[in-house]
Amino acid sequence: MIRFIQNMGFRYVCFRIGYEIRLKSGLLKLRFPVHAKEKSFSLENWRLQPVQFFFDSAKINLERNTSLHQLKEHAEKISQNRFLYFSSEWHHANDWHTHPKTGFTFDSKKHWTEIPDFSRQAGDIKYVWEKSRFTFLYDLIRYDFHFQRDQSKLVFAFITDWIDQNPVNCGPNWRCGQEITLRVINWTFAVHYYKFSETLTPPIFEKVVNSIRHQMRRVEGNSSFTRIAVRNNHALTETFGLYFIGLLYPLFPESGKWKQKGKRWFEQEIAFQIDDDGTFLQYSMNYHRIAVQLLTMAICIAEKNQEKWPAHVYTLAEKSLHFLQACQDGMTGWLPNYGNNDGALFFPLTDCHFRDFRPQLAALANALKRDHAYGIGKWNEETSWFSGENQKFASPKQTSKYGNFEFKSGGYYILKDRFSLTFLRCGSYEKRPFQADNLHVDIWANGINILRDGGTFQYNTDENLIRYFAGTASHNTVMIGDFDQMLKGPRFIWFGWIRKAWGKIRFLNSDLIVIEAEFEGFYRVAKGIRHKRKVFKEAGKLHWIIEDSLENVPANLPMKQIWHPCESFFDHYEIHAQDEKGNRMEYVKRKGWNSESYGQKTDCPALVFSTFGRFIQTTIKARNKDG
Structure with a gap:
């Protein structure tokens, strides 16, 4: 309890206690x-x-566009009481209170304070x-x-x-x-x-x-x-x-x-909520996009009515734009499926895929009088609805198309070239964490997310699934035995927050660059455990070397390096590993899950290299025919 108060703050704890008293006593009900x-x-x-x-x-x-066949199909379905849920699945829904999957109907006459938002039934x-x-x-x-x-x-x-x-x-x-x-x-x-x-x-x-x-x-x-x-x-x-x-x-x-x-x-x-480097407190790409759409609307509606926001709102909006574009795959407009993702796209104003961030980032860039550098495409429709026009503005001082990017406040390190995106997350937590995913690496090549994040699935589901998707096992990082980096509590709570973490990017020579990062965690296992990771990338090549090392781990617990490849990974890439003595290691295929969208999951293999040593070097590279 003391650690919880230290993490969340005295004000938060006092407020929650008072709120629960008002809720359970009926005082809150009387107020509404x-x-x-x-x-x-x-x-x-x-x-x-x-x-x-x-x-x-x-x-x-x-400009009107009658070739938007998907839009026409959507409108026809809606007229038949069929609705799109979480940008991915259609359900028939005649009323406003029935769960389309469980069939449970909430009481529409019961006061909202008496309705739980988490119920197994x-x-x-x-x-x-x-x-x-x-x-x-x-x-x-x-x-x-x-x-x-x-x-x-x-x-x-x-x-x-x-x-x-x-x-x-x-x-x-x-x-x-x-x-x-x-x-x-x-x-x-x-x-x-x-x-x-x-x-x-x-x-x-x-x-x-x-x-x-x-x-x-x-x-x-x-x-x-x-x-x-x-x-x-x-x-x-x-x-x-x-x-x-x-x-x-x-x-x-x-x-x-x-x-x-x-x-x-x-x-x-x-x-x-937005840090000085443009990163977002929820450590989630999709939730950051929510902030982007709200910022776009706020800037545009204020301007339409001759109002202004303080300078920091525009500055942090620009930094958010730079951060998200740095994390964006240049071919698809998609970002890593990193952090919590509940399928939210509050204001869908184009026919672009849910994972394509170009509509929202283009609209924000336009609102900020910046060139988004995406060119002409269907993603520009959102800009027209909010700003009234797509204008050509000067390019921003910072460009996010290619290069190497460090966002140290948020703990993100990105290597980006014409054909690939290498994304590593390593950060400490002053504000509440949401997933135990430090040193997760996402790798994209030729527009395909070849090594990916497991996603989110659902917030209210089987406890094992909640722990899998929020925990370390669904990420491309290292576990100690079956322990997560932090201890999972009820609902969205974590204990044993990671407080020490750092990272940097440096060139070893003109053709080789490395991300170096480490954190101290696994406090439930032992004190002083450190996980260090180095990600080496050869310039212009689809070739990565990842080195993981652990310190201060109890001898009886194995080190497990986990990878989640896409379905076509082995058609074009190979992966192999060795221990500190240079001995080749074989991976074990274990059952994992991938959730591209909220409420949906598919079985997928997780590749696990396991050793009682404390070092693993893994090579990931394109097969010869793929360069």
């Missing part, structure tokens, strides 16, 4: 009443308000939240625009049905402030797109904006929980949402307060 008074709001006055949205619905600066609640997030509205709106098929009746039918079936402060869809915020942002996008539609009648408008107001009152009323107890992408979303809704709905009595608080809190969260 189920009977909410409706107010009268004029559609005509709202249409005349001087506040600007991202685009003018009467003249959207985007119900299954992962994210499957219920996903449809109610209303991300699917972007497919309908884009289909409406590109194919000129009016979707307004379907859009408002979904929204008004949700309002009817989800009473204020009741049911699972009022449980999470971030989910609420995303829903009202997405509704707001739709309301502005159909601002002058005949379908948007005064009664529908009044019904929708009253619900938006009730939902944002719920968000503001519980904002301290997000900003103290959670403080990650949830806090970014909710604080931006308060600013966004406060700005765009000046007709609400609370608008001025929401806008002021949201702006101040969002500025604080950006400063707290």
Whole structure:
């Protein structure tokens, strides 16, 4: 308990204790009443308000494209009550409260404080939240625009049905402030797109904006929980949402307060969550992309309304852009599947693959008046929706196309050339860790992730699967026996945080470069255990040598070096290892899993080199025919 308090901080622990008391005593329930008074709001006055949205619905600066066949298919499925979950799997869903996999239906009349977000019987609640997030509205709106098929009746039918079936402060869809915020942002996008539609009648408008107001009152009323107890992408979303809704709905009595608080809190969260080298506190590429989209929206909507953010918001946005582009495969636009990945893409405004970060990074670059260097492609559509146009700007001072990159605050080291990407993570934790993955190496060659991260799978599933995907075993690094680098606690908690870690990149000669990194961990096993890794890369060649060494490990525990190759790895590459005496080592194939997207996993082999020695040198190289 003492170590937990040291890790999380006294303020966090005191707040959580107080919050749990309010929750279990019913005091929190009293704060969020189920009977909410409706107010009268004029559609005509709202249409005349001087506040600007991202685009003018009467003249959207985007070229129509009727060859977007995937978009058409999506719109047809949605009209049949089939919805895309986590950017990867389709489910039929007639209501707003039933888990599409387990069939469990949450009580829509029960107060949200009485609904657990982790329940073995119900299954992962994210499957219920996903449809109610209303991300699917972007497919309908884009289909409406590109194919000129009016979707307004379907859009408002979904929204008004949700309002009817989800009473204020009741049911699972009022449980999470971030989910609420995303829903009202997405509704707001739709309301502005159909601002002058005949379908948007005064009664529908009044019904929708009253619900938006009730939902944002719920968000503001519980904002301290997000900003103290959670403080990650949830806090970014909710604080931006308060600013966004406060700005765009000046007709609400609370608008001025929401806008002021949201702006101040969002500025604080950006400063707290993004480090000075552009890395993100959740150690996750996908969650960092959430921050990128929110930053893009924040910068664009402020500019449209002649407002500015403090300098640090723009600076950290630029540094985030540089970091993520440095980690990006130049051929595909994909990044390593590193860190927690729950399939979130809050505002999907192109037909690009979920793993392709070009749409979001291009939009942020455009908002920052920077050239994204991706050229012309379908990824530019997102920029047009948010900024109104794709402009050509000067290249940034830092270029992320090729080179060697050190992000020491976050603990990332990257070697990048025309044909390959070598990514190594080695960092210490001042803020909470999420996976035990230090010294994980991701290798990409010719646009293929040949040695990859296992992914995430699900947050609420079998305990063995949770420990596998969050733990050391699903990463390309070293285990001691079957021990993780840190001790896994309940839910998202880890004990024995890694506090000592460092790394650097240096040239040995003009053709050979090395990443050197090490950390102290495995505190549950013994004190003073160190894992050192060197990754050698020959310039212009698909050839890597990885050396791992351990210190202060008990003699009875084996050293296990683990690799997770892609399906086609052995068609084009070979891998072999030797111990400290030069003796050849043979790997053992063990069952592993790979999760490309949330909720889905496939069996895949894990290659394990094991020894009771304390050194392994591994060579990975292309077969002769592949260079």
